[in-house]
Amino acid sequence: MTQITPALAMDWLGVVASLVSTGAVAVSSIRTALQSAGRSEAEIDAALLALGAVIERRKADAQAAADGR
């Protein structure tokens, strides 16, 4: 178990701040997407395919972490 020092606690507040901004990122993304709402089925397909590439890269990063890298 990691010893919780004041410095580490402050770092975690930074993480919390990051999570708050995560929410902001999510809402920003939603707002941006809504501005172009009414996309065709082909456009939705393209968006989902593009997401697949992002997910694949992120999953590879997570796997690297799981491997201790």
Add this chain to the structure above:
Amino acid sequence: MRMRGPSLIMVALVLCASVACKPNVTPRETVTVSLQATVDALGALQDGERALFTAGKITVEQHRAFGARMVKAWTVVDDARSAALKWRGGDPMPLAISAMSTDLKQLAVDVGALLPVSPETQRLIGQVSSAVIDVLIVIGGTR
């Protein structure tokens, strides 16, 4: 620190109302937007953990456990994406999308347990995570 969780939910409700007012937005498009937001949120969470690990603030064991949990989360999100890709109008919402919603809720719990923090920061992480997930659920209309 000023909490933005409640305001995030309010924004989500406004945005959701905006969607409801747009007759040309299909459930599939709404779910796609939700998936994009989910990928953004999980990516930011992963970046934050990576920064802490690089700075030597968390142990290798914690980093590995977090990574393994995120692999599962990304797999579930990708399953939902694949289901959305095959989803066509008139069909019921794919179960994989509901499963993603459930897993994201559990992810917030798991991250809090995997990365030990002070009670205060754990509470904040829980609140913020819940707010983010609520945004996604409201927008995605998965309940």
